[in-house]
Amino acid sequence: MNWTYAYQSHIVTPQQAVLFIKSGNRIFLSGNVSVPQKVLAALVDYAPNLNDVEICQVLSIGAADYVKPEMEGHLRVNSMFISANIRAAVQAGRADFTPILLSEFPLLFKNGFLPLDVALIHVSPPDEHGYCSFGVEVGLTKSAAESAKIIIAEVNQQMPRTLGDSFIHVSRLNYIIPVDYPIPEVHMAGEGRSEVTEKIAGHIAELIPNGATMQMGIGAIPNAVLKFLHHKKDLGIHSELFSDGVIELVNAGVLTNARKTLHPGKIIAGFILGTQELYDWVDNNPLIELHLTEYVNDPFVIAQNERMVAINSAIEIDLTGQVCADSIGPKLYSGVGGQLDFMYGASRSKGGVPIIALPSTAILKDGTAITRIAAMLKQGAGVVTSRNHVRYVVTEYGAADLYGKSIRQRTQQLINIAHPDFRRDLEKQAKELHYL
Numbered sequence: 257m258n259w260t261y262a263y264q265s266h267i268v269t270p271q272q273a274v275l276f277i278k279s280g281n282r283i284f285l286s287g288n289v290s291v292p293q294k295v296l297a298a299l300v301d302y303a304p305n306l307n308d309v310e311i312c313q314v315l316s317i318g319a320a321d322y323v324k325p326e327m328e329g330h331l332r333v334n335s336m337f338i339s340a341n342i343r344a345a346v347q348a349g350r351a352d353f354t355p356i357l358l359s360e361f362p363l364l365f366k367n368g369f370l371p372l373d374v375a376l377i378h379v380s381p382p383d384e385h386g387y388c389s390f391g392v393e394v395g396l397t398k399s400a401a402e403s404a405k406i407i408i409a410e411v412n413q414q415m416p417r418t419l420g421d422s423f424i425h426v427s428r429l430n431y432i433i434p435v436d437y438p439i440p441e442v443h444m445a446g447e448g449r450s451e452v453t454e455k456i457a458g459h460i461a462e463l464i465p466n467g468a469t470m471q472m473g474i475g476a477i478p479n480a481v482l483k484f485l486h487h488k489k490d491l492g493i494h495s496e497l498f499s500d501g502v503i504e505l506v507n508a509g510v511l512t513n514a515r516k517t518l519h520p521g522k523i524i525a526g527f528i529l530g531t532q533e534l535y536d537w538v539d540n541n542p543l544i545e546l547h548l549t550e551y552v553n554d555p556f557v558i559a560q561n562e563r564m565v566a567i568n569s570a571i572e573i574d575l576t577g578q579v580c581a582d583s584i585g586p587k588l589y590s591g592v593g594g595q596l597d598f599m600y601g602a603s604r605s606k607g608g609v610p611i612i613a614l615p616s617t618a619i620l621k622d623g624t625a626i627t628r629i630a631a632m633l634k635q636g637a638g639v640v641t642s643r644n645h646v647r648y649v650v651t652e653y654g655a656a657d658l659y660g661k662s663i664r665q666r667t668q669q670l671i672n673i674a675h676p677d678f679r680r681d682l683e684k685q686a687k688e689l690h691y692l
Contacts, residue, residue, distance in 0.1 A: 259382065259385075259386030259425070259426050259427060260386075262386075262426055262427050263382060263386070263426045263432060266426070266429060266430065266431055266432045267432050267433070267434060268431045268432065268433060269298075269433065270294045270295045270297070270298035270433055271298050271301075271302070272431075273295050273298065273408045273431045273433055274295065274298045274299045274301075274302045274408075275302070276374070276406060276408070276430075276431065277299065277302075277306065277309065277373075277374055278306070278373070279306050279307040279308055279309065280307070280308050280309070281309050281310070281373040281374055282309075282310045282312060282370060282371065282372055282373050282374075283309060283310065283311045283312065283372070283373065283374045283375070283376060284311075284312050284313070284365065284372050284374070284375040284376065284377075284397075284400040284401070284404060285311050285312065285313040285316065285376050286375075286376060286377045286378050286390075286393055286396075286397045286400075286401075287313045287314050287315050287316040287317075287339075287393065287396065287397075288314075288315055288316070288317060288392065288393045288396075288497075288527050288529060289317045289318075289392055289393070289439050289440040289441075289442060289529060290377075290378045290390075290391060290392050290393035290397065290415075290439070290527075291316050291317065291318055291378065291440075292376050292377060292378040292408075292409075292410040292433075293318070293410075293435075293437065294410060294433060294435050294437075295376055295408055295410055295433055296322065296376065297321070299322065299331070299376075300321045300322050300327070300331070303322070303327055303330040303331050304330060306330050306331070307329060307330060308329070308330075308332070309330065309331050309332070310332055310333075310334050311331055311332070311333045311334065312334050312335075312336070312364075312365075312370060312372070312400075313333065313334075313335050313336070314335065314336050314337040314339075314358070314361060314396050314591075315337050315339045316339050316341060316342070317339070317341075317440055317442060317529075318341065318440055319341065320341035320342050320345070323341075323342050323345035323350060323351050325350060327350075328350060332350075332351065332352065333345065333346075333351040333352065334351070334352040334353075334354055335351060335352070335353055335354070335591075336353075336354050336355075336356050336358075336361050336364075336591060337358075337590060337591035337592075337593055338353055338582075338588055338589060338590050338591055339590075343588075343589065346588055347587060347588060353588050353591070355582075355591065355592060355638075356592070357553070357592055357594075357596060357597055358396075358496060358549055358553050358592070358593050358594040358597055359549060359550055359552075359553035359554050359555070359594070359597045360550070361396060361549065361550075362395075362396060362398075362399035362400055362548060362549055362550050363399075363550055365399060365400045365403040365404070366399045366400075366402075366403050366550075371403075372400065372403050372404040372405065373404065373405050373406065374404055374405070374406045374407075374408060375397075375400055375401040375403075375404035375406070375407050375408070376408050376410075377390070377397055377401050377407060377408070377409045377410070377424075378390075378391065378393070378409070378410045378412060378415065379391060379409050379410070379411055379412070379415060379424065379429075380411070380412065380415040380416065380417045381411055381412075381413060381415075382411075382426050383417070386425050386426045386427070387423040387424065387425050387426075388409070388411060388423065388424055388425075388426060388429070389415070389416075389417040389418050389419075389422050389423055390418070390422050390423070390424065390546070391412075391415040391416050391417065391418055391422075391439075392415070392416065392418065392439060392527060392528050392529075392535065392538075393527040393528075394418065394420065394421070394422040394526060394527060394546035394547065394548070395496065395525070395526020395527050395546065395547065395548055395549030395552055395553075396526065396527065396549050398421065398422070398424070398548055399548055399549075399550065401424065401428075402424070402428070406430045406431070407424075407428060407429050407430050407431075408429075408430065408431045408433070409424075409429045409431070409432055409433065410433045410434075410435045411429075411432055411433065411434050411435065412435045412436065412437065412439070413434075413435070413436040414436060414437065414438055414439060415439060416439075416535045416536070416538050416539035416540075417539055417540050418528075418538055418539075418541075418544060418546045419540070419541070419542060419544065419545055419546070420524075420544070420545030420546040420547050421545075421546070421547045421548055421551075422545075422546045422547075438532065439532075439535055441530070441531045441532060442499070442529045442530060442531070443530075443531060444474070444475075444476075444479050444499040444500065444501075444529060444530060450476075451652075452615045452616075452652045453476045453477050453480045453615070454480055455652035456477055456480070456613050456614075456615065456650055456651060456652050457477060457480035457481040457483070457484050458484055459650050459651075459652075459654055459655050460477070460481050460484075460567060460611060460613060460650055460655075461481055461484035461485055461488075462655070463565070463609050463611065463648060463650075463655060464481075464485065464488060464491075464565050464609065465563050465607065465609075466488055466489040466490060466491075466515075467489065467490045467491070467492075467515035467562075467563055468488075468491055468492070468563040468564070468565045468609070469491075469492040469493065469494050469513075469516050469517075469518075469561040469562070469563060469564050469565065470491060470492065470493055470494075470495065470564075470565045470567070471493075471494060471495040471496070471558075471564070471565065471566045471567060471568075471594070471598045471602070472493070472495050472497070472498055472499070472501075472502075472567060473495075473496075473497075473567055473568045473569060473593070473594065473595070473598075474497065474529070474593075475569050477567070477569060477613045478567045478569075478613075479499060479501050481567060482501035482502070482504070482505060483501075485505060485510055486505070486508055486510055488510055489510070490512050490513075490514045490515040491505065491510055491511045491512070491513075492511065492512070492513035492514075492515065492516040492520075492523070492561070493511065493513065493523040493524065493525065494516070494518065494519070494524045494525075494552070494558065494561050494564070495524070495525050495526075495552075495598075496525065496526045496527070496549060496552055496553055496593075496594040496597075496598075497525055497526065497527050497528060497529055498523065498525050498528055498530075499528065499529050499530040499534065500530040500531055500533060500534045502523065503533070503534065503537055506543070511523075513543075515563075516561060517560060517561055517562045518557070518560040518561050519545065521543075522543065522544070522545050523543055523544045523545070524545055524546075524547060524552060525544070525545075525546055525547075525552065526546060526547065526548070526549040526552045526553070527546065528546075553594050553597040553598070554597070554601075555597055555598075555600040555601035555604065556601070556604070557601070558597065558598060558600075558601025558602065558604075558605065559601045559602075559604035559605045559608070560605075561601075561605055562605060562606040562607055562608075563605065563606070563607040563608065563609070564598075564601060564602040564605035564607075564608040564609070565602060565608070565609040565610075565611065566598035566599050566601065566602035566608075566609070566610045566611060567611050567613060568581070568594075568595040568598065568599060568611065568612055568613070568641075569581065569612070569613055569614055570612050570613075570614045570628070570640075570641075571583070571584060571589065571614075571618075571628070571637075572614075572628045572629070572630055572633060572634070572637065573612065573614065573628065573629055573630070573646075573649060573670070574629075574630055574631065574632050574633045575629070575630070575631055575632075575663075575666065575667040575670050575671070575682070575685075575686055575689075575691055576643045576663055576666060576667075576691075577642075577643035577646040577649070577658050577666050577670075578633060578639045578641075578642060578643045578646075579595075579612050579639065579640055579641035579642075579646055580633050580634075580637040580638055580639060580640060581593075581595055581638075581640040581641070582638045582640050583636070583637055583638045584634065584637070585634040585635055585636045585637055586635070586636025586637075587636075592640050595640055595641060596640060596641055596645065598610070599612075599641050599645050599646070599647075600645055603645065603647060609647075609648065610645075610646075610647045610648065611647070611648045611649075611650055612641060612646060612648065612649050612650070613649075613650045613651075614628050614649075614650075614651060615628060615651060615652060616628060616629060616651040616652060616653060616673065616674050616675040616678075617675045617677075617678075625675075625677070627674055627675060627678040627681075627682070628651075629651070629670050629671070629673070629674040629675075629678075629682065630682075631682060631685035631686060631689060631691075632685075632689075643666075646658050647659040649670065649673065650673070651673045651674070651675075653672070653673040653674070653675070653676075654672065654673045655673070656669035656670055656672065656673050657669070658670075663691050664691060664692060667686045667691040667692055668692065670682075671683060671686070
């Protein structure tokens, strides 16, 4: 088959593409920095002509006009992770949240739990064989796209061509929208950087052995850790995502992936978030392979990496080791993401190091400091990592190893890494709860 004819014959404008979306349809929206901007904007404009269209997504970066109040009754988001741009809509009840492990998100579509009518995706130009790469977002998008009845694809001249299990043939694309705009940048290197995050990162670095394979979650702390690793040897990456910080470690000869026991010599991930420098670096780079999230985040795949280090964050943790990372009390804030996938995978890894990292305090809007190591979680708080899965907890005051420890031992270790201003109150509350 002459794929160039198939490509040309499927080209439409964004406005023409959204005419194929019908009332009552369920749509998958490619996310992260790979949101297809032109067709999404056209869908928002066309929305008054539609009723009860469901948009399934995870993390999305950028404007979210599709969750504005005037979209009610026309478009409704069902998100499996609450990103900042839709948080207010979820908390106001204008958008839905479905809790699920990141490793299982694509299976909702692949296994027919949420049948898809349409997938809105964002890909690179086709190669000489007619294959487009999913570019910066492979893991959450490929299975969903292949499960949809109709695929509407923005083919972007500026989307990098990433390698791995990352391709779709143009013959699979029902409607093609050629575009040429920059992939949004996320400057994670400087995000939330502070003296506290630097101290936490330093403590984490001490726990990472030579030859470790690392998962780097989203946020300031995982990125800060990278600058403390230049004295390490033969580190590797197996992570749901990575950002710009890995480039320096690769160039310094620290991140070689040589001692990985699964995919040696390769950086493995599901998606990337970063700057244009990162997008240029990953383009056609054989060092990097992007794979399906149901593979990358499978705990039993993760566990095949010896010395697997998982670094994840928390909103608060109680004295028994229960980790809340997705809500502030009953108010939904984010989601489980890949935390439990990687915490459990690392715990099952030979020599694995599962880490929960958080500052010891949070500052409220009125300037009041509260402890993030609490006697009990806030009423209504969700437990993401259970007390049975937790191992290392790190704050700016050090690291506590809770594995195999009794409640009494855990309580004392966690109080030791709490902010000094709150330790006496925590001891008092712990005695009242008969933990000490």
